[in-house]
Amino acid sequence: MKQGIVYLVGAGPGDYGLISVKAIECIKEADTIVYDRLADDRLLAHARSNVELIYVGKASSDHTMRQEDINQLLVDKAQENKIVVRLKGGDPFVFGRGGEEALKLLENHIPFEVVPGITSAISVPAYAGIPVTHRGIATSFAVITGHEDPTKAESTIKWDKLATAVDTLVFLMGVENLPYITGNLIEHGRPADTPAAVIRWGTKPEQEVLVTTVGQAAQDVAARGLKPPAIFIVGHVVTLRDKLAWFDNKVLYGKKVLVTRAREQASALTDGLAKLGANCIEAPAIKIVPPESYEPLDEAIARLNEYNWLIFTSVNGVEHFFSRLAAAGLDTRAIAARVAAIGSPTANLLKNYGITADIIPAEFRAEGVIEALEPYIKQGMKVLIPRALVARDILPVKLTELGAVVNVVPAYRTLVGDTDGLKLAAKLEQGEIELITFTSSSTVTNLLNLLGQEGARFIAKAKVACIGPITAETCLANGIKPDVIAEEYTIKGLIAAITAMYREE
The missing domain is CATH 3.40.1010.10 (Tetrapyrrole methylase, N-terminal domain)
Structure with a gap:
């Protein structure tokens, strides 16, 4: 056992x-x-x-x-x-x-x-550009609880020794006791003009840094309204922040960005923006679910050898197709058709299954796929497109016009996400979100559904970034003006476009 x-x-x-x-x-x-x-x-x-x-x-x-x-x-x-x-x-x-x-x-x-x-005692100052030790400035540091009850009869902190014997003092969880802490330090010999800093939510995108002095700290924190969790650091190493600050110098530092992708896919965008300092709020406007029936897809897989081309228009289509291929007891060897992928993320995922796409268009949208495929499509060729239940019709329509016999089968569905629309509307109304990212037309329409009748007005409170022109067209059709449209229709391209917008400000 x-x-x-x-x-x-x-x-x-x-x-x-x-x-x-x-x-x-x-x-x-x-x-x-x-x-x-x-x-x-x-x-x-x-x-x-x-x-x-x-x-x-x-x-x-x-x-x-x-x-x-x-x-x-x-x-x-x-x-x-x-x-x-x-x-x-x-x-x-x-x-x-x-x-x-x-x-x-x-x-x-x-x-x-x-x-x-x-421990936050070392890492939080480091993210604020404050080393707890530094040659010629500080050769010792101490970590002290800031949570000691100031009303108890006798302190267990040896203030008379601590105040002047250690170069750098780091108080954890001490914001609410600052008057008590700073009072004891000054009373026992620490000069009131000693540099100090309060760092809230250190190492996270929400990080706030207040540079002050021992004598002024309590008053400055009260004026700024800083609340826990935070640390209080005392010592001349604080002056190094002017030169060594790095985390809060990032291009997107402090920007509150709404990520509307499906929860399963949000991490790539969130992580990319967070690395640039953004404070990402994930509010999935869509969720990816299986189709009501896999029967059409399974039937197509059973006749896979009949198709000349297999076209994937999203990573979701790839994942669901290969899941059903495995369910049928088959693997990549069952694919005799040539394969087209709408863009590099889709093509990269195909490589995980041992497939190198024959066609990857220069423009990552349906029109680009049509242009790239046109020289290869002959009269009567059979084309299979496993994709979302609801999607643009331009690809199958144009391929049919070129003479192909096109079978579009639902591999998955997109539904409205489970985000609390009322809470999100309140955040937008209060200006708590600076930028909204849209990665597909469905993220636009579904977010509007979540926000209700005044959805477009709420969205107008923030800037809007779209992954490409199709998504941007959906925004415009719903009265939303995009502030940035990615030139490369990928998550990487969207992040680059957002970064460029803020660098130009």
Whole structure:
């Protein structure tokens, strides 16, 4: 019988890429994941589909579950012979209460392992361009809790020694206690004009950095309205930010971008924009589902040897076609036809199945496919197009005019996504979204459906970026003026077009 075990895993400071290989391996293996507020949800995408997810997030004054109950939960789940991952922001043993959880597991004879995480004490200043040590400026640093109760009779922090003995001080979770912290530092000898910084949501696209001084910090934070989670860093290393700031110098830093692609496909666009500093909000306007019946596609696959050309107009068509090919007990060897792909992403996916497309048009849309195929289409040739149930008719119509016998079969359907239209409309109305990305005509029409009768007015509150002219035409037909249209009709091309627009501002 499998024995239960608990992995105390550090998820890192916020940027979901700052997690160890071992941590990802634990997440993949887990039967149960107990996670907190500071662990990025995208990390959970690595988990098995049947994993048990338990949220125990804690904000400064709002605890979903008491620590004692979390400790017991880990014991209970391990005693069910489950592999349990306790996923924490930062590092489990740096003010993460991982030690308490480990002792409880030890007390109950539960095996455990600790997987360290990158602590925010070092990484968050680094993302703000502030090294915690630097030759000639700081040769020591200390990490201190900023969460100590200022009303207790005696502080456990040795302020008289800490205030002046260490070059760089990093207080975690200290924003709400800033008057207490700065008061003690000044009282025990730290000059009020010592450079300091408050960094909120460090390492994430939402990162905010406030440069101040020890004496002015509490007042500046109150004026700015900064709330947790944030760290407070004190020391002359803060002055290096003027030269070393890199994360918030990115071209899309702080731009709030709405990604309307289907949830399964959003990551490529989100990741590409996030690497340039954008704060992406995923609100799928479409979802990809199987057709009501695979019978037409299955029948076409059964007669696959009859076709002269097989045309794929999207990566979704490729995925669903090869899924049904496998279901029929067949593989790539069953394809005798020549193959055309509407663009490089579709062609690249075909290569994963061992197919090199014979035709990839210069222009990644139906008109480009027609132009590229025209010299090769002869009277009576049979063409199979597995695609979305609802799509533009121009490709099969033009091929038919060229003399081909065209069979269009539904490989998948696109439906309106499950995004909360009312909440999204409110964000747009309040100016919380700066740019909306559209990657197909269906993302445009479906977003309008989600937003309701005033959809076009809400969308007009933000800039609009379209993946190509067909999507842009759909926008214009619905009273929406695109601000940018990608010249290359791919996700890469869309990102490049958005980047160019902001660089020109």
